[in-house]
Amino acid sequence: MNEWLQILNNHIPDQRILTDLADRYSYSFDASFGEHLPDVVVQAKSKEEVVHVMHIANRYKVPVYPRGQGTCLSGGPLPVHGGIVLDLSQWPKKIDLNVEDLTVNVSPSVLTANINKEAEKYRLMYAPDPSSAHVATIGGNLxxxxGGPRGLKYGVTKDHVLGLELVTPEGEVIRTGGQTIKNVTGYDLTKLIVGSEGTLGVITEATLKLLPKPRAAQTIMISFDEVRTAGLAISQVLTSGILPSKMEIMDNASIRAVESFQPAGLPVDAAAIVIIELDGHPQTLEIETELVREIMSKIGATQIVIPNTKEEANKIWQSRKQVSPAIAKIKPTKVSEDATVPRSKIPDMMDRLKEIKETYNVELVVFGHAGDGNLHPNILCDQRDKEEMRRVEQAVEAIFEAAIDLGGTLSGEHGIGTMKAPFMENELGTVGVEMMKRIKDSWDPNHIMNPGKIFAERGQKLVLTDD
Amino acid sequence: MQTLQEKINYDKTFDCVQCGYCLPACPTYETMERETHSPRGRINLVKLVAEDKASIEDLREPIEKCLGCMACTTVCPTNVQYGQILEGAKEVIEDQRSESGKQSKVEDFLFESFFSSEKWMRTLGNLTWFYQKSGLQAFANRLSLTRFAPLHLEKIERVIPEQPSPKARAKRVNHYKPDGPAQAKVAFFTGCIMDGVFFETNQNTIELLVRSGLEVLLPEQQSCCGALHAHSGKIDDSRELAKRNIEAFEKAEVNYIVNNAGGCGARLIEYHHLFDEGSYWYDRAKRFVSKVKDVSQILVEVEGLEFTKPINRTVTYQPSCHMTNVQGITSPPLELIKKVPGITLKELDRLDFCCGSAGIYNIVNYEDSMDILDVKMKDVCGTQPESIITTNPGCLLQMKLGIEREGATETMDAVHLVDLLLEAEPKVNYKFC
Structure with a gap:
């Protein structure tokens, strides 16, 4: 047995050092693509244990991959070079609310939705709402x-983080930021670490910002007979002085998929529907709802639905939630992208996606967070069909290219991980990526911290099959 | 000859997109604290075995420690057929075991420890009958896989109710008629554990059905539902039992086939899965399945009862996982409880969290089962009930065990929904007759 493996259990009990094949395979994947067998899985439950792991890893130059509940859509926790998967999901769960400061201190294992649930008891909210919030850990989100649908109004995770505790790749503990809303002391390491995909260290605690919970919400569903009109309508609402909390779009393919999966009464002939949620004071909502209705009818919406009850509204949102399972019925493998464009470019992006669908002959459906330009083109395919997967890989590359052409970005909320790494230079340029690499090199001199993510290795290409 | 990939449902594993939404719903992931004991982890291992990357032996423990509560299937966004994947995996594990021929040692053990227990013997009466009928044969085989883990039978014995005399059992007839004209004709599926251990509850079920204006038949040729066999990987045995029941109940020519055990009901409504689609037996099974109802469903549907005696008691309801997640029945038991005058119902925080009984899981995986039960009892005690209402014999025994563990036998009891309903002295409601 490796020496480093032996000394791991000096400070960590045996039952949390997993070396059986079945256990190791159980941490070899996430919700994206690829399967990589780690040498060992270590389940850390305290900062001291993480420090211990990092000291050993750094000394013996063993890669470490921090992992929450493995819901990542970009390959963040995949142990691509073997070594140690550091499972943080079993860490004791701590949610310490400071109601008067409107902040909360959390341990990395806490499920994101539970932070919001706790905050709501005090009429507060934790705004980021990834659709996996009831499964995913805050550590992974950080x-x-x-991001999630509410990103339109409230931003993504980084916009709600005040401070972090981090164990560095060399096993030192640092604190960044603090408990205050304003803090301009030194470099903003907090924002550097959030979104660094576990390549700069292991987050062991976070101080998050809470907001007052809006008193009410109003849902509106609008149908269009042309996708372009839908895009135009979204821009018009956003420039009219209203900032909805959510603006979601579903194309015809997703509408049809939902209707044949679990009929919800959606207009199957519409080219697209836009679902809006406004939040705020009830009186404001009344005025804003009327304004939205005016804009929509003027621009030529074919149908405007304004639900009167919470149940009716929930039904609409439920149908939006059904898109993912519904399209999974088309074909078993789902390649979900999150390329994002400036909001004014949504109609152009929709056109490009249509072209891509035809050129590569793939099952492509589009839905997503249209209000912030974050579309989710999803390609349905079958992993076992190698020829099809090659076409899908080409289509995905074309999606990235289109997004960058239109002034957008590779990833709006899923992260780069392994899948998008080969395309980083296209968006950031050689020097842009090089500057990031320099930061990485000085933080992690032995390159043990989640290697293989963000930065492509020589000759790395997008691959969606296991072999 | 079926290939390993077919048997283990390799194709079905591709429906899992590994999103992880099943993790918060899985009791064993919570108590065992590792992905290996989660639905997503198990499905992945099944896939790896089919791809020859892991061995059947690697798969054994994760599959044996699965409760089979199916809570994951209810939350799964892509409708993965976990039940079929699990059964396939069990069958493959069982095949491998039977080739190794460990049987006789196990049976010795069973007869020495299990059947030498006087209370079990008295309870179960005719040993051979019970052994064959209850699926204990499957249970015996399964024991070899657990390397003779201590069975803690004494703990379970303590919560078995007092048994009626053989005379009382013998008095039961096979045909009951309501006083007035019958609304419908139903056949009662008695179940083996239910009939062996909770005979009284079965009698009460018949009484409720009759008072609801139903004609009740008890087909004599009926047998065990086969759930325990299937859970132990004995699919062939399970299929034989299914055929026997299908035949027995066809002869009865009834409108409905009623059961009062969530676990049995879950098996009965999936009989068609045991046969090839389109085959002769598949069609017969389909017709059988279309008539299967839980007693709570039928009581709500016929609305034949009016409860006359107030029961001033605070209760909580622990649903049977198989009733919720396999049969998809959630509201009828609650509707009935709420109809009882005087009752205060306090609902659990985590209704869908298994109690850890899971067939014979609490016997073969006692420690793991108790870890799960402790989570459940914490929730139960939070509602401070005087009674815990359940709808399945396994859950009922387990809740009784939970009450013992909490040292709350003085203040709390566990009862089958049917017993509670009869206690409220239902009268026939003739408006629907």
């Missing part, structure tokens, strides 16, 4: 800088 590492990946996750």
């Amino acid at each position: 590492a990946e800088n996750s």
